[in-house]
Amino acid sequence: NAGVTQTPKFRVLKTGQSMTLLCAQDMNHEYMYWYRQDPGMGLRLIHYSVGEGTTAKGEVPDGYNVSRLKKQNFLLGLESAAPSQTSVYFCASSHGQGSSGANVLTFGAGSRLTVL
Amino acid sequence: AQSVAQPEDQVNVAEGNPLTVKCTYSVSGNPYLFWYVQYPNRGLQFLLKYITGDNLVKGSYGFEAEFNKSQTSFHLKKPSALVSDSALYFCAVRDTGGTGGSYIPTFGRGTSLIVHP
Numbered sequence: 288n289a290g291v292t293q294t295p296k297f298r299v300l301k302t303g304q305s306m307t308l309l310c311a312q313d314m315n316h317e318y319m320y321w322y323r324q325d326p327g328m329g330l331r332l333i334h335y336s337v338g339e340g341t342t343a344k345g346e347v348p349d350g351y352n353v354s355r356l357k358k359q360n361f362l363l364g365l366e367s368a369a370p371s372q373t374s375v376y377f378c379a380s381s382h383g384q385g386s387s388g389a390n391v392l393t394f395g396a397g398s399r400l401t402v403l
Numbered sequence: 404a405q406s407v408a409q410p411e412d413q414v415n416v417a418e419g420n421p422l423t424v425k426c427t428y429s430v431s432g433n434p435y436l437f438w439y440v441q442y443p444n445r446g447l448q449f450l451l452k453y454i455t456g457d458n459l460v461k462g463s464y465g466f467e468a469e470f471n472k473s474q475t476s477f478h479l480k481k482p483s484a485l486v487s488d489s490a491l492y493f494c495a496v497r498d499t500g501g502t503g504g505s506y507i508p509t510f511g512r513g514t515s516l517i518v519h520p
Contacts, residue, residue, distance in 0.1 A: 291446070320507070327412075327514035329446075330493065345507070377446055383431070384502075384506055390435050390497055392508070394446035 291315050293378050293395035300368045300402045308313040308398050317383030319361035320345075320392065321353060323374040330377070336361055337383065343366030368402045375399050405430045405498040406515050411513035417519050424479040424514045426494030436477040437495040437508060438468055447493060453481060464488070466511045484518045 291312045301304055310319065321333040332345030332381045334353040342353045350372060361380075365372060376399075379392040416422045428434055435454055439447040442503025458470040468479045472513045479492060492515075495508040 314424070314503075318506070322510075327512065330510040332507065332509075334505060379447075390508065391452060392447070393437075394439075394448070396446045401463050 289377055290396035291380055291393050293376075293398045296369045296396065297399050298401070300365075300373055302369060302402060303364050303373065304368050305364070306368065306400075307365075308376055308378075309399075310361045310363070310395060312361075312378075312381075312393070314380060314393065315358070316380035316393070317358075318381045319355065320379045321361065321363045321383075322353070322377045322379065323347065324377060324397075325374050328336040333363065335377075337375060361365075368400075370402045373400060404507050405434075405467045406495050407494050407496045407509055407511040409492075409494055411514050412512075413515045413517065413518040415517050415519065419483050421506040422481050422488070422516065422518070424492050424494075424516060425475045426479065427475050427510060428477060428494075428496040429475065430496060430498035433499045434477075435472060435508075436468070437497075438462065438466070439493045439495065439510075440464075440478050441491040441493065443490075450479070450492075467516050468478075470476070484516075486518045486520055489516055489518045511516055 294309045311328040322330045331347045336342045336355040339358040356363045377393040381392045437452045441447045452515045453470045463466045482510040490512045494511040497508040
């Protein structure tokens, strides 16, 4: 029962490098989310998706891109990493609206990214 | 627009004493309210939710929360704290109605609960 799996768990980048974080869920959830967690800032939504092939901007989308080509996967990309993107990134998923399990998010274990 | 506030960055309590972690919210319609817990180096885990019905909601690990509409609060409580309850606690809200309705929950900044032996 894997739930939400994030890879990689840790990554160190140099400024200007690019990378992709992968999120995979095996619960057939419609909705998927990417958050970043910073000290004193709590969780901030970067992008989210309400279904395969759809994405939308959250609170802090600048510098990030996402794709949801398959229902079970949600990719977060950094095209040109900046030190301000040093953070812990969490992926989450949930059932869509109309489901009794709607609104409850299942989170991955996190990906710690450091940009030098 | 929806928002949630956790006024305390840190709560300290002795083991065996009751604990309260505070949360207030702002929505234009009716709220769905949630508590999550995060242990060190882990993702967030769902504790409990209020959707409708009884204002006192019971959740995992002996936690409960009381929805108070007049005070727009949803405080997390536990009658007797354990050292193992030490963690970061997040309140979240989703506005279900009005022009500000959203399908996406907004999280508070989190409150660090420290239970002393």
